[in-house]
Amino acid sequence: MNTLVLKNVFKRYESRKKLFKNIKENPFAVNDFSLECREGEFVGILGPSGCGKSTTLRMVAGLEDITDGDILIGDTRINDLHPKDREIGLAFEDYALYPPLTVYDNIAFNLRAKKVDEKTIKSEIGKIAPMLKVDDLLLHKPAGLSGGQKQRVNIARAIVRKPKLLLLDEPLSHLDGKMRQVLRTEIKRLHKEIACTTIIVTHDQLEAMSLSDRIAIMLDGRLQQFGTPKEIYDDPANEFVAGFIGEPPMNLVKVGIQKNGNVYLFSFPGSDLTIPVPGRYYPLVSDGIKVRLGIRPTDIRIDDKDSPGSFTRITVSESLGEEHRLHFRIGEEYLTMITSDKIRYTAGDVVKLNILSEKTHLFDLETGDKIRTDK
Structure with missing residues (x-):
């Protein structure tokens, strides 16, 4: 079984002791x-720079020691195994190809180090090279390759060993936007062909959402949420996840709750805009409390002027072809919405907003955790 399990893994860099008064002040990197991770699954580890995602990957690969916890591939505990004995393929963001060697020799390097015979090497490269679309580059040297071609060679070198686990450490970060899009598609196709359990580390949420079966989101060394892209997008565990996933990200605004007769309303400080509180939140709210309201830009509409709602002035308008992003100032807060209306809105236009209150999310102001109605 090519499953990967991490159990209560910790990592602290003892070399950082000098930066802190005592060991208790030295935070864990993980x-x-x-x-x-299930066998054959594609898992993304996503988070901002410095959150511990690459450190986690390096511990799985054996390039970093574990402070505490266990890592298992299948039923084998690999904490103390040498990297070469873990049957792991690893592709870094830096291509790390050998300049004097041809593409063929770069891909063959690890197999030759394991004393694999040349006939088998030729056969394996003959299978892998077409999958990565580098079969016409085998006699070239790295200096003559583009960034995308180098990364294909880098990944080919990692998977030619037939690893139990393939680790990709921000493999697309050095590429331009168009090439990133092309390689995302190719990596997804490749994963289905080789059926290898794959872990990708990235800070790009679009990359993680498009490639991964499930995504683990990290912040400050801790796991924030682990789920499918749809689960994370539709039901973020906390305010950080809500604001990190989505392009543009979820609107997160501080609002008050006010009672008007038998109904509750969200009120925006400094504005007369109010929207109804969905009935599912009634057992959890009371008059006068404040919460963080989450609204996806796709869950705001522009209604005709005769509909109920509040008139609001557009502060910024961005035209992105078929999609338009409109920005509004609502009292002390700002909102962004996405529309595909054929009407061309410009800054200064006054429109009537309809915020789909049933699609809203609530977060605790102190903890940042989502306020749930299903407990």
């Missing part, structure tokens, strides 16, 4: 991280 803090009580647990994760279970």
